[in-house]
Amino acid sequence: MPNFNDYFTIETDASGDEIxxxxxxxxxxxxxxxxxxxxxxxxxSTYTKEMLAIVEAIRLWHSYLMGKKFFILTNHCSLKYFLxxxxxxxxxxxxxxxxxxxxxxxxxCPGCENSATDxxxxxxxxxxxxxxxxxxxxIWDEI
Numbered sequence: 001m002p003n004f005n006d007y008f009t010i011e012t013d014a015s016g017d018e019i020x021x022x023x024x025x026x027x028x029x030x031x032x033x034x035x036x037x038x039x040x041x042x043x044x045s046t047y048t049k050e051m052l053a054i055v056e057a058i059r060l061w062h063s064y065l066m067g068k069k070f071f072i073l074t075n076h077c078s079l080k081y082f083l084x085x086x087x088x089x090x091x092x093x094x095x096x097x098x099x100x101x102x103x104x105x106x107x108x109c110p111g112c113e114n115s116a117t118d119x120x121x122x123x124x125x126x127x128x129x130x131x132x133x134x135x136x137x138x139i140w141d142e143i
Contacts (some may be wrong), residue, residue, distance in 0.1 A: 002025055002064065003025060003026075004068070006025055007025070007028065007068065007069055007070055007071065007074075008024070008025050008030075008061075008064060008065065008068065008070040008071075008096060009023075009024050009025065009070065009071045010023055010024075010025060010054070010057050010058070010061070010070065010071070010072045010073070010075075011024065011072075011073040011109070012023070012048045012050065012053040012057055012072065012073070012074050013050070013053060013074070013075060014046065014049035014052065014053045015049075016042060017036060017037055017042060017051035018034060018035060018036050018037060019033075019034070019035050019052060019056060020032075020033060020034045020035075020048050020053065021033040021034075021053055021054075021056070021057035021060075023057070023061050023064070031061060033056070033057055033060055035056060037049070041078055045074060046076065047078060047079070048072055048089075048091060050075075050076040050079055051079060051091075051092075051095055052091075053074075054072055054074065054079070054106075055095050055098055055099070057072075058098070058099065058102065058104075058112060059098070065102060065104075066101070066102070067103075068103065069103040069104070069105070070102075070103070070105075071104065071105050071106075071107055072104055072105070072106045072107065073107050073108075073109040074106060074107075074108065074109065075108070075109055075110060076108075077104050077108045079108075080106050080107065080108045083110050124142065
């Protein structure tokens, strides 16, 4: 159960086909989110997909986050400076408006330390995740 007297952490990641996020507190996961990207969004840049993951996670868990400081961990270093950058695209303008009113800090977290969200943002057939999937039913081999 979440403790509303302590801060929350959102870890996000985006791959070519999906975005994922983990909502946690004190290093313990509370909620998970994984979402497939549509045809148009698959062609977006890595920066844009990573920012989409952040915005979607905040949209999904906004009831936990309003009025409280929270931290966002991402493996995309330039997102750390999102509010300091020049807003150039229509997507960035929309995201700035959506994130107004939240008290958050974006922290860069190298990809190797972001393994839970990597698993949520990758397809199960991905060669990166083969060591996480284990075949437990052999009846198909016997048939």
